[in-house]
Structures are given as structure tokens and as C-alpha cells.
Amino acid sequence: MRRVALKALMEIERGGNSSAVLERLLRKVKKRNTPFITELVMGVLRWRNRLDYAISYFSNKRLNRIEPEVLNALRMGIYEIEKMNTPEYAAVKETVNLVRGSWRRSFVNGILRNFIREQVRYPTKDEPLMFLTYTLSTPEWKALRWLEDFVIEKSEKLALYYNSTPAIYLRVNRKKTSTESLIRLLKREGIVVDKCKNLPFCLRVLKGNPRFTSALKNGLFYVQDIASQIAGFIASEIGNTVWDCCAAPGGKSSHLAEIGFKVFSSDISLPRLRLAISNFRRLGLEIHSFVADALRPSVRRKFPLVLVDSPCSSMGIIHRAPEVKWRIVPEKLKELSVLQKRILKSVLRYGEKVLYVVCTQEPEETVNVLSDFNIEELPLPGDIKKIPFLEKEKILYTDPTEIYSDGMSYALITK
Ligand SMILES: C[S@@+](CC[C@H](N)C(=O)[O-])C[C@H]1O[C@@H](n2cnc3c(N)ncnc32)[C@H](O)[C@@H]1O
Known part of the structure; x- marks a missing residue:
């Protein structure tokens, strides 16, 4: 089991997507072992900064000098001891067995035994940035942003929420x-x-x-997060025909078709569009689907509504894909912001209104993108008005720790 977990962590470190890697590797594993492996892999990814803090506490080698496989094995061992109720002796023995060579084994054995013997003094709330960054395992740039926007208690709540297993x-x-x-x-x-x-x-x-x-x-x-379902309901207030120009795997398109919309769905990726089409079939929905680059679409008509569920950093779904938080840096957000603006400018020619939705709440991908456009108040149907959203400059944000949702943002653009 642990060998599969280590293999998964190594593949994800080389650029793999956690859900896809786990899905593939777990096919070859006994069903009863899958919860253990999933918890171990996702836990290590979520708590990486905290685990590394503990390893540095006892290691005489700097983290970047430890071989990646040995480092990941150590992270797994500490995670098991701290968060998974594995008996300490078993966690040490099994983790040591994962690495080859007597020097590596005694290195891992020594760190794990020290971790059991001696309490790590993790930073406390008296040092808020260190506390969020290491104790609660948040990238430092993200911790800084939370501390600028919220009091420490709310920042702590957010960090804990994004480190927990999301609801289905x-x-x-x-x-x-x-x-x-x-x-x-x-x-x-x-x-x-x-x-x-x-x-x-x-x-x-x-x-x-x-x-x-x-x-x-x-x-x-x-299967669709509550925040994405909210996006569909907001769209349902605007017309009855929609072009969903970033549609795959089809969650929002199918929602709108279920509500009664005539839906045109396109995506730049054929394999992803195929996934959307198989979802539409399973749901029994007729949706006109085609491959198109939203930057240069071969579309010849106008729509009352264009839905742009834009490619984004995914910083609002780091509880589902925790590897994302270690890959994204503010420079990447700026690049995405340029793409998001270009997509919006391109499709605005085809729609009276454009609903912009992203599973991120970073300012580069929301306020900065939208500053070039004319924004209208979002229409909220029925009881959705009662949901506690955050709102700034007519952009609506979910409050994930209140409704247990993804961190999503929504805005309505007019010409
Ligand atoms: C956030 S996902 C959309 C999720 C989808 N709306 C749903 O609810 O299931 C973003 C999608 O945009 C697509 N995409 C990225 N760049 C694009 C472009 N230039 N034109 C069209 N689609 C693009 C990606 O392939 C991806 O499927």
C-alpha cells in the first residue's frame, strides 16, 4: 500500500494531477486499501509545509539535499504518525522499508524516532505568517494575502478548510x-x-x-460542487439560450440544459469535449457540442448569454487538488489574467451578456481581469439570495468556510 502511495507522490511531484494519478494507480489495488492510500497521498500533499517543517527540525541535511523519494517517504511516515493513528512502531518500520540502502534507512529511522520522542514546536498564532505558512501548511504568498484580507481567525479557518477532505x-x-x-x-x-x-x-x-x-x-x-451549481442557477436568470465556450467536462452546460436552456457547448480540447459529450448522453440531454478556441471561434451567430467558465489557477479547489497550491505563484496568476481578459474580449462580440465564472478568488483573476469591462449586478434567483456570499465591486465570491464549497467567483459583463 505504502509503495503505491510513494509512487503516486513521485508522479505528482513530476507534474501529475493527484486525482488522475490516484485513479490510475488504485485500479491495480485491492478495494479495501484504497481509502488508506488516498488519505496518505492527499494528506501528504495538503500538509507538505508542516511535514517539511518537522523534517527540518530533526534533519542535519537541508531539505533540498534530501533525495525526493526519501523526502516523500519521510513525509508519509510523519503524516501517518501525526494524523492517521498508525501505531508508531508500524509507521517507522514500514516507512524505513520503503527506502533502499543502509545509510538512507538509518537516516529515515533516526528522523522518525526523533519525531516520536521529541515534540516539534510549530509556530503559534503569535507569529501569524509563520503559523499559516508552516503549522497550517499554506504557501507563504497565499498566507500573506489572507492576512491582508481577513483577521487571523478567519485566515486560520480558511487554511484548515482547504486542508480538509471536501464534501461531495x-x-x-x-x-x-x-x-x-x-x-x-x-x-x-x-x-x-x-x-x-x-x-x-x-x-x-x-x-x-x-x-x-x-x-x-x-x-x-x-457530481458537482455547490459553488458550480450556484453558477448554473445564476445563469438561469439570463435568457434561455447559452453558448458555454469553455464547457468540458460539461457540468454547467448540462445543468443549463436540465433547466430548459438551449445549449451550445464548445471547448478547445477534443478529448475533454468527448468527456462532456459522454456526460450529456448519460444524463439524456441534447446539447450541440463542437471544438472551438474561444480566442478565435468559428461562430457565426449571437447569443443572449455566453458562459465563460474560464481556465484559471484553480486556487479555489486546492482542497480537491492540493498539489496546485505548491505549483501556483503570483507570476503565473498574472499570465492567466492576460488569457482570461483575451477570452472575455473575444467572446463579448458574440453575446449580449457574458457570465464570467472562475474557481479562484485571486485578485489577478477577478478584479484585475474585470476592470476592463462593464459589470452589472448579478441576478440571484429565489433562495440563493439567502446564501452568505462575499461581494466586492459587483463581483460575487463564495464564502467556502460558510457553505462548504469551492472558492468561486462570479461576475456579469455587458457591452
Ligand atoms: C474550468 S474548465 C470548464 C469546466 C466546465 N465549464 C464545467 O462546468 O464542467 C475550463 C475549460 O476551458 C477549456 N479551455 C482552455 N482554454 C480554452 C480556449 N482558449 N478556448 C476554449 N476552451 C478553453 C479547458 O479545456 C477546460 O475544459
Whole structure:
């Protein structure tokens, strides 16, 4: 099990995506071992800065001089001891067995035994930046931003939230079933769900994994975070025809088609568009789908609404993809901001209104992008008004620690 976890961590370190790497490697593993491996890999990625702080505490070698495989094995061992209730002797023995060579083994053994014997003194809230960066494992640039925007208590809440396992939400496919009958059907398959407050057709999973149910295969629901479901509901207030120009894998397009929109979906990537098309089929939806670069689309008509669910840093989903937080740096945000502006300028020619949605709340990708455009107040239907959003300059942001959602931003642009 631990060897698979280490292999996954090494692949992710070389640029892999955590969900994709885990999905592939876990296919070859006994089903009962998958929760342990997933927890170990995702935990190490989430808590990397804290684990490295502990390793530096005891290591006579600088972290960048430790071989990557040995460093990842050490991170795993410390994570198991600190957060996974593995008996200490077993965590040490199994971690030492992961590395080759007597010198490496005694190095790992020594650090883990010191970690067990001696308490690491992690930075406390008296040093807020160090506390967020190391104790709560947040990139320093991101910790600084939180401290500029919020008091330390809220920053701490955000850091803990983004280091936790995210909730799973389902969107009921109203074209095929009703909320009540889906709840009953899922219960028969051992999945317990609860209705989301203020958001119709949204269910939160309390127990079980809905990904292996017949209800999923039969297209009775789509797995989609509450923040993305909110985007669909906002769009539902604007017209009844939409061009979703960054559509794959089809979450928002399919939502709008379920609501009754005529939907045109395009994406720059053919493999990703194929994924969207298979989702539309499963859900029983007819959606006109085509490959197009939103920067140079071969579109000949105008739409009342264009949806731009733009490529972005994904800093609002680092609880799902924790490797992202170690890859993104502010310079990268500036590059993305240029692309986002270019996409918006390009598609504004085809739409009366453009709904801009991103799974990030960084200023480069929100305020800075939108400063060149005419922004309108977002229309919020029904009970969505009761959801506690954050709002600045007509841009709406989810408050993830209040509604347990992704960190998303929404804005409506007019000509
Ligand atoms: C955030 S994802 C969209 C998620 C989707 N709307 C959903 O709800 O399932 C962004 C998408 O934009 C696509 N993309 C990136 N650059 C693009 C471009 N220049 N034109 C069109 N699509 C692009 C990516 O392939 C990716 O599928």
C-alpha cells in the first residue's frame, strides 16, 4: 500500500494531477486499501509545509539535499504518525522499508524516532505568517494575502478548510427523476444524502460513495460542487439560450440544459469535449457540442448569454487538488489574467451578456481581469439570495468556510 502511495507522490511531484494519478494507480489495488492510500497521498500533499517543517527540525541535511523519494517517504511516515493513528512502531518500520540502502534507512529511522520522542514546536498564532505558512501548511504568498484580507481567525479557518477532505455534492437530474425519489434510490444503495439549504436539486453526500451507483450510470445525477451549481442557477436568470465556450467536462452546460436552456457547448480540447459529450448522453440531454478556441471561434451567430467558465489557477479547489497550491505563484496568476481578459474580449462580440465564472478568488483573476469591462449586478434567483456570499465591486465570491464549497467567483459583463 505504502509503495503505491510513494509512487503516486513521485508522479505528482513530476507534474501529475493527484486525482488522475490516484485513479490510475488504485485500479491495480485491492478495494479495501484504497481509502488508506488516498488519505496518505492527499494528506501528504495538503500538509507538505508542516511535514517539511518537522523534517527540518530533526534533519542535519537541508531539505533540498534530501533525495525526493526519501523526502516523500519521510513525509508519509510523519503524516501517518501525526494524523492517521498508525501505531508508531508500524509507521517507522514500514516507512524505513520503503527506502533502499543502509545509510538512507538509518537516516529515515533516526528522523522518525526523533519525531516520536521529541515534540516539534510549530509556530503559534503569535507569529501569524509563520503559523499559516508552516503549522497550517499554506504557501507563504497565499498566507500573506489572507492576512491582508481577513483577521487571523478567519485566515486560520480558511487554511484548515482547504486542508480538509471536501464534501461531495450531487445535482439531481430533474429531466429524469425527482429529488425525493433519488434520495430513496440512493438510500437503497447505501448512500445517505441531505438536501442543501437554499439550493434546489442539490444534495450533499453524508455517507457512501455515489460514484459506483446504478443511479449515476443511469444519469439520475451529476457530481458537482455547490459553488458550480450556484453558477448554473445564476445563469438561469439570463435568457434561455447559452453558448458555454469553455464547457468540458460539461457540468454547467448540462445543468443549463436540465433547466430548459438551449445549449451550445464548445471547448478547445477534443478529448475533454468527448468527456462532456459522454456526460450529456448519460444524463439524456441534447446539447450541440463542437471544438472551438474561444480566442478565435468559428461562430457565426449571437447569443443572449455566453458562459465563460474560464481556465484559471484553480486556487479555489486546492482542497480537491492540493498539489496546485505548491505549483501556483503570483507570476503565473498574472499570465492567466492576460488569457482570461483575451477570452472575455473575444467572446463579448458574440453575446449580449457574458457570465464570467472562475474557481479562484485571486485578485489577478477577478478584479484585475474585470476592470476592463462593464459589470452589472448579478441576478440571484429565489433562495440563493439567502446564501452568505462575499461581494466586492459587483463581483460575487463564495464564502467556502460558510457553505462548504469551492472558492468561486462570479461576475456579469455587458457591452
Ligand atoms: C474550468 S474548465 C470548464 C469546466 C466546465 N465549464 C464545467 O462546468 O464542467 C475550463 C475549460 O476551458 C477549456 N479551455 C482552455 N482554454 C480554452 C480556449 N482558449 N478556448 C476554449 N476552451 C478553453 C479547458 O479545456 C477546460 O475544459
